[in-house]
Every structure is written in structure tokens, then in C-alpha cells.
Amino acid sequence: MASSEERRFEVLRAIVADYVSNQEPIGSKALVDRHNLGVSSATVRNDMAALEEEGYITQPHTSAGRIPTDKGYRLFVDRLSEIKPLSGAERRAISGFLEGAVDLDDVLRRSVRLLAQLTRQVAVVQYPMLTNSTVRHVEVVQLTAARLMLVLITDTGRVDQRTVDLGDVIADEGVARLRDMLNVALSGHRLSEAAAKVAEMPEQAPAELRDVMTRVCTVLVESLVEHPEERLVLGGTANLTRNVADFPGSLRQVLEALEEQVVVLKLLAAARNPGAIAVRIGEENEDEQMRSTSVVSIGYGMDDMLLGGMGVVGPTRMDYPSTIAAVRAVANYVGQILAGK
Secondary structure, eight states: OOHHHHHHHHHHHHHHHHHHHHOSOBOHHHHHHHSOOSSOHHHHHHHHHHHHHTTSEEOSSTTOOBEEOHHHHHHHHHTOOSOOOOOHHHHHHHHHHHHTOOSHHHHHHHHHHHHHHHHSSEEEEEOOOGGGOBEEEEEEEEEETTEEEEEEEETTSOEEEEEEEOSSOOOHHHHHHHHHHHHHHHTTSBHHHHHHHHHHHHHHSOGGGHHHHHHHHHHHHHHHSOOGGGSEEEEOGGGGGGGGGGSTTTHHHHHHHHTOHHHHHHHHTTOOSBTOEEEEEGGGSSSGGGTTEEEEEEEEEETTEEEEEEEEEEESSOOHHHHHHHHHHHHHHHHHHHHTO
16 A cells, blocks of 8 residues: 555544544544654645545534544454454453353353443343254253153253153153153254254154153254244443434434344344454444444354354444454353353
């Protein structure tokens, strides 16, 4: 890139930094006073005029300074040569906070709370996608003589409990045989494969257990099928209200959109691979209600297996380097924790 273009980008970078920090339009004199740009105010004014003509900055009202546009934020994000690393203390705090979790639900709740605190934005985490999980174990617990509890445990730490009314009594020996048959057939298989195997099991069961197996499999298949409405944890929504001016006339629309699980799942859909950051800025968001926001998302998982997505939603006036660093760090720790489960 030519030196004049590099200089203009440095001017844009300074405008982004000041606007994110102060939420005030920035003039050329303020840029020269605050930043060591190495050029005169006149040169900075010329650079700002060029940036405005190219659509990277805009003047919100007459006689004001300039603020970045969505296009300006996009160029800034695309040219982030390095993400501000978290300090050792921050990393230890993240690790200690997440490693204290007792189960998958606790891991995800803590992750959302932590992301919301670190970024001061809305945080969202998607439950591990069932299609990428495998059955670790199926436990069968006899609650009464004619009622069972099924406990499905996956390799990602997800635990799903269901009760089954049998309509007839079953002996301890029958419960043990059921447990053995279910685990032989399902353990180690992906949930999508396990669902197909469950459908075949009643026919393969011995005659005296066929009716019981039919009832068990009818209930168990509900645990093996995706339930999108159960797949998200959201936190820190109140953070959006700290700066209502960032959402002129649209904060209510943003809050309503965040209540729609389908909208939030779309926001995370850009994260296709574990560790790959995706940033959607303003008008790049598909949902019209979210076009005053930016979304920083990432896939988390184990090795190369994508389990789910997480990220933050906030105004386009966002500290992108710090936000990206926090999202990446939390996703990395969640992946490590799930890999150890």
C-alpha cells in the first residue's frame, strides 16, 4: 500500500480509537494533539477529507468532527495485525473461573457471565450441537416398580434425564438387561447414528422385554434429536443500555431480536471452525433489527471438531481488539475443559 494510503489508515485507526473511547466526533486538531501522526493539521484534514469521500468516516452533523462508518470499522478490523493479548492475570482468572464448573450447564453459564464481564457486551454461548456429540453412557435407574429414569451422557458432558412410565412392573434383572442392551447398541456412536439404532431396538429385544423397550426407546429418542430452543445461553443484556446513544431508535428492536433464538443462532453461524473468529459489522448482519450492532463470534470445540459457537453482541462502536481477544480466550478454555470431560 502506498505511503499516503498507510498514513490515511493511521488517521482512521486514531479516529476509531478516540471514538470508541470517548463517543465524541473527532476533529483534525484533536487527532494531532492526541496522536503522534508525524504530519501537520492540514495534512490530517486532507486525509480525513479523502477518508470521508471513500466512505470510511462521516460527519454526523454540521460543524462536527468525524466518526467511523461500518466500512471504516471493517477496514480497521481487517487490518488488525495483532490482537492485544490478555495479561497473565486475566488468563489465570479465566482459567480458575471456568475450571471451577461442576458440569456442562455450569461451564456454559460461567462462560456467558465471564464474556459479558470481560467485554461489557451481551454474551451468547451455544450448547454443543448434538449432531457432533457421541453417547458416552446410558444409565437406567428404577424409580418405582413400574417407572424408570433414563440418563443419557455424551462425550461433551451433556446430561439429559427422562422418565419412562412402563405400564407394568419390571424386575431388577430386567432393568440390568435393558441397561446392558442400550449401552452395547449406543455407546460410542454419534447421536444421529444412535437415533437410528434406537428405532431398531424394540424389534431386536427379547419378547419379554419388547413392550418395555418400545416405551424406553420412544422416550430416549427425544434425547437424541436436536432441540434448537434449548441450545443457547445469553447474558449481559443490560450492558446494551449503558450507551443508549449507540442505538438511535433501535435499542428496543435489538433487545427483541436477541429474544429470538433463531436470530441469535444466525449470528453465530459464521463461526464454522474451532478458533476461527468472525466479525459482522452493522449492515453486514442479515437480520434488519441487528444492523446497529456488531457481532464477534467464534467456534469452540475439541481438536478439529466444532461443537458450537459463542460470541458477543454490542454496538459498532466497540473495542474490537480487546473483544476479539476475550472471545478467543474463553472459547479456547471451554474447548479444553470439554476435551477433559
